[in-house]
Amino acid sequence: xxxxxxxxxxxxxxxxxxxxxxxxxxxxxxxxxxxxxxxxxxxxxxxxxxxxxxxxxxxxxxxxxxxxxxxxxxxxxxxxxxxxxxxxxxxxxxxxxxxxxxxxxxxxxxxxxxxxxxxxxxxxxxxxxxxxxxxxxxxxxxxxxxxxxxxxxxxxxxxxxxxxxxxxxxxxxxxxxxxxxxxxxxxxxxxxxxxxxxxxxxxxxxxxxxxxxxxxxxxxxxxxxxxxxxxxxxx
Amino acid sequence: xxxxxxxxxxxxxxxxxxxxxxxxxxxxxxxxxxxxxxxxxxxxxxxxxxxxxxxxxxxxxxxxxxxxxxxxxxxxxxxxxxxxxxxxxxxxxxxxxxxxxxxxxxxxxxxxxxxxxxxxxxxxxxxxxxxxxxxxxxxxxxxxxxxxxxxxxxxxxxxxxxxxxxxxxxxxxxxxxxxxxxxxxxxxxxxxxxxxxxxxxxxxxxxxxxxxxxxxxxxxxxxxxxxxxxxxxxxxxxxxxxxxxxxxxxxxxxxxxxxxxxxxxxxxxxxxxxxxxxxxxxxxxxxxxxxxxxxxxxxxxxxxxxxxxxxxxxxxxxxxxxxxxxxxxxxxxxxxxxxxxxxxxxxxxxxxxxxxxxxxxxxxxxxxxxxxxxxxxxxxxxxxxxxxxxxxxxxxxxxxxxxxxxxxxxxxxxxxxxxxxxxxxxxxxxxxxxxxxxxxxxxxxxxxxxxxxxxxxxxxxxxxxxxxxxxxxxxxxxxxxxxxxxxxxxxxxxxxxxxxxxxxxxxxxxxxxxxxxxxxxxxxxxxxxxxxxxxxxxxxxxxxxxxxxxxxxxxxxxxxxxxxxxxxxxxxxxxxxxxxxxxxxxx
Numbered sequence: 001x002x003x004x005x006x007x008x009x010x011x012x013x014x015x016x017x018x019x020x021x022x023x024x025x026x027x028x029x030x031x032x033x034x035x036x037x038x039x040x041x042x043x044x045x046x047x048x049x050x051x052x053x054x055x056x057x058x059x060x061x062x063x064x065x066x067x068x069x070x071x072x073x074x075x076x077x078x079x080x081x082x083x084x085x086x087x088x089x090x091x092x093x094x095x096x097x098x099x100x101x102x103x104x105x106x107x108x109x110x111x112x113x114x115x116x117x118x119x120x121x122x123x124x125x126x127x128x129x130x131x132x133x134x135x136x137x138x139x140x141x142x143x144x145x146x147x148x149x150x151x152x153x154x155x156x157x158x159x160x161x162x163x164x165x166x167x168x169x170x171x172x173x174x175x176x177x178x179x180x181x182x183x184x185x186x187x188x189x190x191x192x193x194x195x196x197x198x199x200x201x202x203x204x205x206x207x208x209x210x211x212x213x214x215x216x217x218x219x220x221x222x223x224x225x226x227x228x229x230x231x232x233x234x235x
Numbered sequence: 236x237x238x239x240x241x242x243x244x245x246x247x248x249x250x251x252x253x254x255x256x257x258x259x260x261x262x263x264x265x266x267x268x269x270x271x272x273x274x275x276x277x278x279x280x281x282x283x284x285x286x287x288x289x290x291x292x293x294x295x296x297x298x299x300x301x302x303x304x305x306x307x308x309x310x311x312x313x314x315x316x317x318x319x320x321x322x323x324x325x326x327x328x329x330x331x332x333x334x335x336x337x338x339x340x341x342x343x344x345x346x347x348x349x350x351x352x353x354x355x356x357x358x359x360x361x362x363x364x365x366x367x368x369x370x371x372x373x374x375x376x377x378x379x380x381x382x383x384x385x386x387x388x389x390x391x392x393x394x395x396x397x398x399x400x401x402x403x404x405x406x407x408x409x410x411x412x413x414x415x416x417x418x419x420x421x422x423x424x425x426x427x428x429x430x431x432x433x434x435x436x437x438x439x440x441x442x443x444x445x446x447x448x449x450x451x452x453x454x455x456x457x458x459x460x461x462x463x464x465x466x467x468x469x470x471x472x473x474x475x476x477x478x479x480x481x482x483x484x485x486x487x488x489x490x491x492x493x494x495x496x497x498x499x500x501x502x503x504x505x506x507x508x509x510x511x512x513x514x515x516x517x518x519x520x521x522x523x524x525x526x527x528x529x530x531x532x533x534x535x536x537x538x539x540x541x542x543x544x545x546x547x548x549x550x551x552x553x554x555x556x557x558x559x560x561x562x563x564x565x566x567x568x569x570x571x572x573x574x575x576x577x578x579x580x581x582x583x584x585x586x587x588x589x590x591x592x593x594x595x596x597x598x599x600x601x602x603x604x605x606x607x608x609x610x611x612x613x614x615x616x617x618x619x620x621x622x623x624x625x626x627x628x629x630x631x632x633x634x635x636x637x638x639x640x641x642x643x644x645x646x647x648x649x650x651x652x653x654x655x656x657x658x659x660x661x662x663x664x665x666x667x668x669x670x671x672x673x674x675x676x677x678x679x680x681x682x683x684x685x686x687x688x689x690x691x692x693x694x695x696x697x698x699x700x701x702x703x704x705x706x707x708x709x710x711x712x713x714x715x716x717x718x719x720x721x722x723x724x725x726x727x728x729x730x731x732x733x734x735x736x737x738x739x740x741x742x743x744x745x746x747x748x749x750x751x752x753x754x755x756x757x758x759x760x761x762x763x764x765x766x767x768x769x770x771x772x773x774x775x776x777x778x779x780x781x782x783x784x785x786x787x788x789x790x791x792x793x794x795x796x797x798x799x800x801x802x803x804x805x806x807x808x809x810x811x812x813x814x815x816x817x818x819x820x821x822x
């Protein structure tokens with residue numbers, strides 16, 4: 001039997017959050033954590049609340065904190081996260097909890113929108129596609145694949161402290177995705193919007209973001225590139 | 236109940252919904268998207284291999300008419316030729332727009348969009364060999380497309396109601412659609428969202444089957460709402476089983492794997508598709524490949540201790556090709572099959588993937604019904620695009636890469652048409668309180684019910700009936716048994732009980748409402764599948780093994796109110812090319 005300790009909070013009935021324990025029969029299978037949640041909801045307690053959609057690690061719905069580490073429940077096998085018998089599941093840290101494992105992601109999305117995450121090009125569009133060499137396109141690898149699951153930003157102490165002013169690893173990864181795109185012409189405008197003590201420079205290179213990213217992306221490296229661009233621009 | 240008003244409301248925040256929304260938002264009309272998940276969590280995100288379109292990058296001579304020929308043939312001749320003509324000819328413009336919006340397509344040495352071969356593709360109307368027509372962003376094309384569309388909706392300040400769930404259609408006294416009842420999932424508030432144009436872009440319903448590549452959220456919400464409101468459903472027997480779902484997990488492995496040179500093997504290591512489709516081999520139509528796989532398994536040549544799957548061999552392509560062209564597949568295979576495709580083949584099995592049927596529409600996205608004399612009639616106020624719609628470009632079998640093109644082209648077309656209609660003026664009478672109450676009664680009943688069965692076991696029962704009785708191969712007798720089981724299940728699903736009565740983020744309530752939508756979709760599928768006594772495209776009858784053009788070269792139309800099936804003509808009159816006449820279909 002797997003011992004699961006779940007973070008519970010219903011704003012309508014609970015004064016404070018609490019941990020609830022479930023003894024779950026997994027029949028010895030190495031399930032994904034999402035499968036365990038589905039099992040609990042179907043067979044133990046229908047009121048357990050979490051987000052999920054694709055169940056294959058591409059939609060970013062089920063970012064959770066599992067035994068102390070952020071990740072996607074649908075691609076985290078028990079064998080990877082459970083040491084001993086116990087699985088502790090909490091919501092992503094640092095964001096307001098709406099209910100159980102569901103957090104309010106408004107601040108996270110607001111930081112994403114702040115970097116103007118869309119291509120800007122001042123010249124008229126050609127009749128076919130804008131040309132881009134494979135080498136130029138390769139600059140976007142490791143950046144465009146972000147699924148906005150928020151595992152990185154909610155593991156970042158700088159984001160915990162300043163979620164309203166520090167863009168955070170996810171937003172900055174996207175900021176660099178457009179700075180790095182040979183088709184984008186708004187580099188100067190993008191950099192000037194980021195050029196303040198908080199937006200970028202609150203990153204202290206802790207690299208929690210790199211450790212938890214379920215897609216294997218490296219926001220710290222992208223932030224480093226933005227810093228260099230900002231510093232080169234200043235001199 | 237509060238009322239919120241818009242010029243256009245789009246239900247569904249996937250590719251089709253966001254493309255339609257973008258078109259309307261750019262026109263300045265007051266536009267809202269209602270999505271039960273944050274838009275980038277929609278199932279479009281899982282599309283992998285690409286978007287098929289004759290942009291003449293891989294082959295400068297490529298021609299949209301060749302793409303049209305392939306699509307008509309792929310549909311087993313019940314795709315509407317005017318709609319296929321529109322999709323294939325407008326496609327390049329729609330693709331270039333996406334590129335201009337920033338979609339990070341993979342590139343050729345010339346700097347153009349990379350295109351890979353996919354199943355069912357040919358040059359020169361089937362005479363010129365395999366084409367490479369599927370535009371790709373590695374094997375994450377859906378993700379790249381969906382995020383690009385969301386980003387451009389942010390840019391154009393579209394209003395999003397994220398994590399809102401549409402419950403049912405509101406119709407006025409004239410039978411026109413004038414919006415939906417929707418729940419804000421976070422607070423539980425129910426609102427009447429009033430609109431001059433209501434666009435269904437709610438996606439598919441693969442979750443009617445126990446084994447599916449589809450996300451948990453693909454529960455046929457649009458089909459459920461439409462059928463309850465008296466809108467007919469077209470070609471619902473046509474479900475695509477994708478040849479390569481990962482054995483056990485159901486997660487998709489793109490056809491692009493075979494496009495890049497991968498192939499299927501049985502337990503003897505034989506490349507068996509050479510026997511079933513000597514020319515196209517592993518790149519035959521999906522229905523053909525899926526059936527061949529099932530036959531291999533049934534004839535004892537399946538892999539594994541139970542002989543119940545086959546394998547997809549990729550290791551001969553080399554690590555460089557796999558990591559650059561198919562990085563997502565490598566990741567999925569390692570996670571869900573515990574197999575590294577660089578070294579070993581991936582265990583795969585045909586898995587429910589796509590609903591070819593849906594709400595019948597014209598090329599402008601206007602939903603259609605039939606009048607008393609059997610002629611098409613537009614349903615005022617209602618539009619549909621993407622997987623929930625049946626325009627029909629896929630007919631009895633969809634070609635790989637055509638779903639993304641369908642959703643972009645017809646999302647765009649719906650937006651363009653609604654913009655024009657709004658400019659000319661749309662006059663619909665307001666819904667009365669009685670009309671609004673009628674739309675709210677299903678939710679009302681669920682909230683009031685004190686007893687009943689739980690949602691999870693009912694859903695499982697439904698999925699198993701569909702899996703067992705309406706799979707890749709079908710027989711009349713066995714389907715009639717399945718229909719009887721569904722008859723028994725209907726009242727139980729209608730009386731499903733809420734496990735949780737809270738207002739705040741109550742996913743139990745949503746799952747109950749979704750289950751009822753799944754049921755409507757499944758029942759339509761079952762009844763029409765039993766009625767179509769021929770084999771065509773994805774619909775393979777063991778008791779009627781031949782295609783019957785005399786009786787069934789037509790769409791099926793299912794009417795939910797009396798559970799009757801009627802027939803509707805297929806369009807054979809494209810505007811700029813000659814009709815493609817039905818021929819024997821072989822690959």
